[in-house]
Amino acid sequence: MKLNRLIHDLCLAAKIILHFGRQHHATLSMMEGLYVRQPLHNDSIAGVDTTLTIKLLGSLYQVTRTIYISNLPECEETWLATYGWHSNGHLIEIGGDRYCIFDTASKSLYLEALTEEGKTTIELFIKNL
Template identity: 40%
Template structure:
């Protein structure tokens, strides 16, 4: 009887982990359907800068689009393809470049980690728009 109770406890713990894992992925996938924004002012001249980030599912891939603005004037659009990584809390892995887009659905944030071949690794924070 003691062994049966222990087996039931282990089964319940495993089921709880699976349900929590599934819920986190559901929240991350839902977060990818929203638009995000990053704003700052350049310290040298006070110019207002903004990047709008949009994610669209393209079959099994995702198209990430960043639109850059300076003083509310459009500058350039940059787009790249990514694939969804399911082995952690949910993130996009860029194809053809070195960056991750990490979801934080509870805080409604996205973190864009970028590490170019030359230069420093950066992490930019995007807020829900």
């Protein structure tokens, strides 16, 4: 009886580990590339676009946020981030307050940042295929 219970528990643990591994593989597979900002609450401005580019740089990731006005780059911010394995996987800015939280089902990410006033901003970016 105890052996059957042990085998059942081991099977459940294996399923959890496989699910966890698949989640991280999906996140790591979609992480690098170009993302385009999508308005959350009809806050888009005509002629203004924002992109987010993620590149692997050794064991870190380089994240570049670029604002375009009339298709010309106007402002660019670049920072280094490290991968956080807990949750579904995310990038954490080194020495800063920005987080890239990935949604593998919709191939999108949320960029969360703190403003100088201490308020949190969230931007939605969709992966450009």
